Amino acid sequence: MRIYRNGSRPAAKGPASYFTGNVRVESLFDQTEPGRVSAAQVTFEPGARTAWHTHPLGQHLVVLSGVGWTQCWGGPKKEIRAGDVVFCDCGQKHWHGATDSTAMSHIAVQEWQDGAPVEWLEHVSEADYLAPVEADDDAAGTE
Numbered sequence: 393m394r395i396y397r398n399g400s401r402p403a404a405k406g407p408a409s410y411f412t413g414n415v416r417v418e419s420l421f422d423q424t425e426p427g428r429v430s431a432a433q434v435t436f437e438p439g440a441r442t443a444w445h446t447h448p449l450g451q452h453l454v455v456l457s458g459v460g461w462t463q464c465w466g467g468p469k470k471e472i473r474a475g476d477v478v479f480c481d482c483g484q485k486h487w488h489g490a491t492d493s494t495a496m497s498h499i500a501v502q503e504w505q506d507g508a509p510v511e512w513l514e515h516v517s518e519a520d521y522l523a524p525v526e527a528d529d530d531a532a533g534t535e
Contacts, residue, residue: 396421406434410512412521413440413489420499428503435497436460441489441521444513449503451510453478453488460496461525462488468526472496487516 406415414437423430428449433456444465453462455476462478463469465485472478472488480486490496502509 406440410443410445411440411489412443412515413437415440415442415489423504423509428505429501430504430509431499431501433497433499435495436490437495438490439492441516442487443515444485444487446483446485446511446513447480447502447509448482448505448511449509450482450484451480451500451502453480454499454501456497456499458490458496459494460488460490460498461521462486463520463523469520469523471525471528472498485513487520489516489521492522 401419403416403418406417416435418433418435420431420433421429436458441461453472453476455472455474455478457474459474460472461469462472463486464480471491478488488498
């Protein structure tokens with residue numbers, strides 16, 4: 393059994409090559425063989441977000457606080473709020489982050505395949521980031 397004590401793992405600034413704006417990444421646990429899962433708590437200041445990216449085996453996001461936005465390539469931008477859980481399908485190009493006026497924090501859980509849990513792509517354009525949010529019907533399992 394391993395216990396990772398609160399504060400025992402340093403937080404890091406999200407690198408500009410993968411994020412826009414002020415982002416803090418706190419590793420919760422690393423992938424340990426034979427397992428494939430890792431997780432991090434990621435905090436986005438207003439206006440901050442990931443670049444477009446994919447996960448070979450998908451990703452779960454558990455929104456802890458604040459309000460954010462997420463979007464899958466070719467789809468509408470959606471609002472996410474504290475308590476929401478988001479699943480990004482395997483290989484689906486997407487981004488997520490804070491709104492332009494509200495911070496957001498989530499836990500990101502992903503599986504590793506072939507030595508990596510993510511493939512980073514281009515940054516999200518201002519036009520995509522500031523596009524209107526699609527109205528949400530609050531139906532379970534919406535995409």
